[in-house]
Amino acid sequence: MKQLVIALLVGMLTLAPATAQEDAPFTGEREDMAIFGPDGAERTLTIRSTTDIAVFAPVLEAFLRDRTTIRVVYEQWGSNDLYDLSRRDCAADGAPGADLVISSAIDLQMKLANDGCAAEFHSPGTDALPLSRNWRSSVFGVTEEPAVMIYNTELVSEAEAPASRFDLIDLLRPNDSRFRGRVATYDIEASGLGYLFAFVDSAQANTFGRLLEAFGRSGAVATCCSAEIIDAVSDGRYLIAYNVLGSYALARAEENPRIGIRAPTDYTLILSRAALVPQGAEDLRDAGAFIDFMLSAAGREALTRSRLVVRLGQDPDADLQLTGGPSTLRPIALSPALLAGLDQHKRRLFTDVWRQNLASE
Amino acid sequence: MTRSAAPPAPPRRIPSITGRLFAAIGLLLLAGGVAITFAAFAYGQQAARDAFDRLLIGAANQISASIAIVDGEPLADLPVSALDLLALAGQDRIVYRIVGENGETLTGYDAPALPEFEYDSLFFDGEFTGEAARFVAVKRQFAERGFSGAVTTIVGHTTRARTALAWDIARNAWLLLAAAGLGMVALAAFAIRSALAPLRRIQEELLARDPHDLTPLDVAVPSELSAVTEAINRFMGRLNRQIEGMQNLISDSAHQLRTPIAALRAQAELAADEPDPDRRERIVARIHNRSVELTRLTDQILNRALIIHRSDSEPHEWVDLRKVAMRAAESFDDGTLFEEGRLRLDLASASAGVIGDRLSLEEAAKNFISNALTHGEGTVAVTVTRHGDHARLAVSDQGKGPPSELLGELGTRFTRGKSGGSGLGLAIARAVATAHHGRLDLGRTDDGRFEIALILPLAAEKTP
Numbered sequence: 116m117k118q119l120v121i122a123l124l125v126g127m128l129t130l131a132p133a134t135a136q137e138d139a140p141f142t143g144e145r146e147d148m149a150i151f152g153p154d155g156a157e158r159t160l161t162i163r164s165t166t167d168i169a170v171f172a173p174v175l176e177a178f179l180r181d182r183t184t185i186r187v188v189y190e191q192w193g194s195n196d197l198y199d200l201s202r203r204d205c206a207a208d209g210a211p212g213a214d215l216v217i218s219s220a221i222d223l224q225m226k227l228a229n230d231g232c233a234a235e236f237h238s239p240g241t242d243a244l245p246l247s248r249n250w251r252s253s254v255f256g257v258t259e260e261p262a263v264m265i266y267n268t269e270l271v272s273e274a275e276a277p278a279s280r281f282d283l284i285d286l287l288r289p290n291d292s293r294f295r296g297r298v299a300t301y302d303i304e305a306s307g308l309g310y311l312f313a314f315v316d317s318a319q320a321n322t323f324g325r326l327l328e329a330f331g332r333s334g335a336v337a338t339c340c341s342a343e344i345i346d347a348v349s350d351g352r353y354l355i356a357y358n359v360l361g362s363y364a365l366a367r368a369e370e371n372p373r374i375g376i377r378a379p380t381d382y383t384l385i386l387s388r389a390a391l392v393p394q395g396a397e398d399l400r401d402a403g404a405f406i407d408f409m410l411s412a413a414g415r416e417a418l419t420r421s422r423l424v425v426r427l428g429q430d431p432d433a434d435l436q437l438t439g440g441p442s443t444l445r446p447i448a449l450s451p452a453l454l455a456g457l458d459q460h461k462r463r464l465f466t467d468v469w470r471q472n473l474a475s476e
Numbered sequence: 477m478t479r480s481a482a483p484p485a486p487p488r489r490i491p492s493i494t495g496r497l498f499a500a501i502g503l504l505l506l507a508g509g510v511a512i513t514f515a516a517f518a519y520g521q522q523a524a525r526d527a528f529d530r531l532l533i534g535a536a537n538q539i540s541a542s543i544a545i546v547d548g549e550p551l552a553d554l555p556v557s558a559l560d561l562l563a564l565a566g567q568d569r570i571v572y573r574i575v576g577e578n579g580e581t582l583t584g585y586d587a588p589a590l591p592e593f594e595y596d597s598l599f600f601d602g603e604f605t606g607e608a609a610r611f612v613a614v615k616r617q618f619a620e621r622g623f624s625g626a627v628t629t630i631v632g633h634t635t636r637a638r639t640a641l642a643w644d645i646a647r648n649a650w651l652l653l654a655a656a657g658l659g660m661v662a663l664a665a666f667a668i669r670s671a672l673a674p675l676r677r678i679q680e681e682l683l684a685r686d687p688h689d690l691t692p693l694d695v696a697v698p699s700e701l702s703a704v705t706e707a708i709n710r711f712m713g714r715l716n717r718q719i720e721g722m723q724n725l726i727s728d729s730a731h732q733l734r735t736p737i738a739a740l741r742a743q744a745e746l747a748a749d750e751p752d753p754d755r756r757e758r759i760v761a762r763i764h765n766r767s768v769e770l771t772r773l774t775d776q777i778l779n780r781a782l783i784i785h786r787s788d789s790e791p792h793e794w795v796d797l798r799k800v801a802m803r804a805a806e807s808f809d810d811g812t813l814f815e816e817g818r819l820r821l822d823l824a825s826a827s828a829g830v831i832g833d834r835l836s837l838e839e840a841a842k843n844f845i846s847n848a849l850t851h852g853e854g855t856v857a858v859t860v861t862r863h864g865d866h867a868r869l870a871v872s873d874q875g876k877g878p879p880s881e882l883l884g885e886l887g888t889r890f891t892r893g894k895s896g897g898s899g900l901g902l903a904i905a906r907a908v909a910t911a912h913h914g915r916l917d918l919g920r921t922d923d924g925r926f927e928i929a930l931i932l933p934l935a936a937e938k939t940p
Contacts, residue, residue: 229569231605251567318556451570452559460574460583461554 141203143196151175152186160401161188163197164217166388170366170421177417178408185401194220194307198227204393205232211393215402217257219360220307222314222453224389228253229451233391236403240410247448248387254449256387257409258423261361261378261435261444262312265368267348268375271355278438279381280322283357287333295333299344299353302337303469308386309337312358314456314465315384315447322381326357331472349373360386362422365434378427380439385446388423494668501664505657512653513646520645524638528565529599529612535561536597536614536631539572543629548622550576552583558631565637571604571611572632577625590628607634674701678708690716718785725781732777736770780904783836783911794935795837797828797869798860804841805858808849818849822859828867830932832912837869837930840908843901844871844928851875852926862934866914870929877918877926905930 149168164171168191175187190213192200197218204211205227218224227233233253241249248256264283266276277283286294301309316323329335336353338344341363344356349371361376368374390409392402408414418424419434427437427444437443447453455461491499538558543550552574562570573584588602588611597614611632618624674697681695692709740763747759805821813819830837841858848856854874861868902916905928909916914932921927 229571231569231607251569450560450563452556452563454570455554455556455559458552458554458583460552464551464553 141199143193143199145190145192145196147191149189150186151189152179153183154186156186157184158398158401159186159188160215160405161190161213162215162217162405163190163192163200163213165192165194165197165219166217166423167191170362170423173421174409174414174417174423177413178405182404187405194218194223198223201227201232201393202230205230205395209395210397211395213393214396214398215390215392215405217388217390219386219388220311221254221256221386221389221447221449222311222456223307224254224391225250225449225451225453226457228391229454232394234394234396234399236392236399236406238403238407240407244410247446247450250449250451254389254391255406255410256446256449257390257406258362258386258388258418259425259446260386260388260423261425261427262358262384262386263361263364263435264355264357264377264379265345265348265359265364266355266375266377267351267353268373270351271375273375276375276377277355277379278377279379280326281381283355284322284325284329286355287329287335292333294354296336297352297354298330298333298335298357299338299347299355300330300335300357300473301344301359302339302473304337304466305339308341308360309358310462310466311386311447311453311456312384313469315445316358317465319382319384319445327469327472335473337469337473345374358384361425361435365422365425376435378435378437378439380443382443382445383427383437383439385444387446387449389449493672497664497668498661501661505660509650509653509657513650516649517642517646519649520642521638523645524641525610527641528610528633528638531561531564532599532610532612532631532633533597533614535559535572536612536629539574539631540614540616540627540629543574543616543618543627545618545620545623550574550582550618550623550627552629554583562631562633565633566640568633568636569604569607569609570631570633571609573630575628575630577627582627584630588630588632590630602632604632604634609634610638671698674698675704678705682708690719721781721785725777728780729774729777732773733770736766736773740766740770776901776904779839780907783833783839783904783908786833786836792831792833794829795832795834797830797837797867797932798823800834800837800841801858801860801869804838804845807838807842808845813849817855819845820855820857822857824861826862827937828860828862828869829935829937830867830912830914831935832932836908836911840905840930841869841871843905844869844930847871847901847928848873852877857925863931865934866931867934868917868929868931870917870927872921872925872927874924875926877920902928 147168149172151172162175168189171189175189179185179187197216198220200212201216204213216224216227228250233251235252236255237252241252241255244255264277275286277286283298286292287298301312303310303313313323316326335357338347341360344353344359345364345367347353348356349367351373361378364374364376368376390406392399392406396402409418415424419426422434426432426434428441429437456465535558538555538561539552542553542555542558544553545551554572559570559572562568562572571585571587573587574582575590576582579590587604588609591598591600591613593613593615595615597612599610599612602609602611609632611630613628613630615626615628617626674695677695678693678697678701681693690712692712693705695705697705743759743763743766747756747763750756750759801821801823805819808819845856845858848871852873852875856871856873859868859870859872861870906916909930909932912932914930917927917929917931919927
């Protein structure tokens with residue numbers, strides 16, 4: 116175990132983004148880029164985001180439908196790279212490279228804002244947001260995506276599929292359970308989102324400790340990345356995956372009937388991707404207009420179509436049935452408390468506990 | 477008389493009492509408002525600081541308590557609740573730093589600088605990326621096998637929530653003051669109205685009066701205004717007495733002058749018809765005597781009117797009765813009276829000062845002396861003495877004085893002595909005595925002399 120801790124210590128040095136040095140060479144690489152809108156537009160709105168272009172394109176197109184004078188340069192980045200880049204922009208003089216930064220790593224977005232790297236923006240739309248989705252008029256939660264459990268519908272019957280974390284723990288308990296070694300979740304060391312979900316889980320309930328313990332005993336697998344996990348469940352390599360981002364799962368389930376989705380009935384975490392305007396941006400107009408659009412009815416409709424706003428509930432037209440009732444929804448609030456998860460000591464201790472229970476693949 | 481004849485000075489315009497009171501209250505409220513705004517903001521800042529400092533130290537203590545020595549190295553298991561506590565300061569950015577024995581950052585931010593402090597904790601103000609911030613540093617000592625020394629936890633947040641709370645408190649205090657101010661204005665308006673009501677009542681009472689009605693006002697007024705009504709009543713009393721005096725003068729003159737003038741006329745007609753030169757001569761001599769008497773009478777009537785008027789209208793001054801006696805006596809002296817022993821002055825060695833009108837007093841004394849010389853017998857003595865708190869100017873002679881049945885009536889108008897005086901002299905003297913808060917005393921002395929005395933209250937010594 117001690118060796119593991121030391122190994123982790125070494126690993127931490129490369130992982131802890133909170134202490135990333137601004138003068139260290141930036142090694143990040145843009146994943147993709149696309150330009151929307153007319154070529155000869157007067158103004159350019161540069162958005163850096165962690166969301167796949169394919170998913171976000173309809174939202175941008177809806178935004179540009181009535182706006183002929185703006186074009187949007189959309190850059191897709193990994194969440195840690197995006198954070199490093201934004202910090203670098205913040206530390207440097209002059210205008211930042213992006214007009215708007217949208218990331219699913221809301222803890223990193225909070226840290227940027229907390230460290231004075233976000234400009235303030237007020238509008239009737241942002242003022243109407245609940246406090247959990249508007250911090251200091253600098254960070255805005257623009258999407259609503261649940262953390263869900265997915266299962267292989269061919270190998271796991273609907274009756275057997277866990278409805279809550281308790282059900283999952285019960286499934287894993289028997290020594291001869293067929294779920295042993297066939298439950299997956301994010302590797303929190305490789306996935307910022309996985310870490311965030313796990314960390315918020317740990318603060319939500321002590322169920323998490325029991326779940327982690329059950330994961331450990333049953334040989335659950337920590338692995339990387341939403342797409343890989345969903346593929347593996349679809350293939351039947353894993354029967355169940357825990358804490359998968361609902362937007363990806365829903366999109367895949369649409370075309371793949373082998374994927375079943377459950378919003379845990381004990382509580383369902385809701386992630387709102389965080390948008391912020393980098394400090395020093397000269398013109399907030401277009402970035403503000405886009406934020407307002409995302410918060411407007413038309414914007415929400417576009418986001419809903421892209422599965423970035425997931426309608427949970429018991430209506431027939433809900434995207435995902437929620438049997439637990441609205442009180443089981445736990446939006447992850449934009450609060451400086453998220454900074455605790457980024458603390459290097461905290462992260463080290465937390466990962467340590469995780470590591471004791473789960474083997475990464 | 478000249479005073480009342482002068483044209484009335486136009487009343488000077490001064491701001492109304494209501495206006496002045498409102499101005500004073502307004503000024504008070506304004507000054508008070510400014511002072512209270514400052515005080516409230518200072519208090520609000522203090523209160524906000526106390527409240528949020530508690531949050532800070534609570535969070536710092538939680539974080540400090542989460543530090544454990546793992547493999548000889550301090551490790552903080554940063555509690556989410558501690559940051560939640562900091563996040564209670566609403567929209568404030570937070571900062572924390574855990575500093576090791578040698579000042580190196582163990583975890584958290586690289587700022588702020590570690591302050592020097594001896595005790596367990598220290599609050600200090602500073603800056604966090606360009607924004608004012610408040611910090612607390614908490615020190616924890618470790619003495620364990622693997623690690624010995626101090627680990628300092630610094631926690632801070634920006635001051636937005638503090639300022640907002642301070643303003644909130646200040647604004648509430650200010651609103652309270654504004655409400656109190658409005659209440660005060662309303663109360664003041666009510667108070668002014670009710671305070672000025674008696675003045676209006678006096679005004680109404682005066683306007684409703686018959687022009688000849690000079691009786692005292694009968695209006696219920698608060699004690700502060702009784703001086704005003706008393707002054708009005710005194711003024712009306714004086715007016716009343718002067719009018720009465722004039723009416724008396726007219727009726728006295730009519731009464732007293734009609735008979736002698738009719739007699740004169742009869743005598744003159746007699747003289748015109750008298751063929752005998754000797755008898756005409758006697759009649760003319762009688763006419764002359766009557767005329768002289770009439771002149772004296774007229775003088776007395778006019779003097780009395782004058783004195784009654786003066787005693788009410790002339791300002792009173794410090795007068796020495798000895799000097800009054802001297803001047804009165806000297807006015808009779810034709811150079812022989814003193815020498816013949818007909819008149820004698822007997823004055824106190826100390827001054828006998830009274831507050832009064834010198835002319836009126838002299839006139840009274842002259843009347844006494846004149847009466848004594850005319851009707852009395854033997855030596856006429858003029859004495860001035862002091863008796864306790866009174867001064868006494870007395871004139872006595874060796875005669876029998878008027879018959880005792882007349883004594884009581886002497887000095888009222890129309891009472892004539894047996895030998896044809898008009899009685900006006902004593903009436904004047906009595907009026908003077910009354911006007912000077914004194915009295916007349918008539919009677920016999922122990923050695924059988926008839927004496928008339930004017931007794932007046934002594935005044936304090938004249939101050940130079």
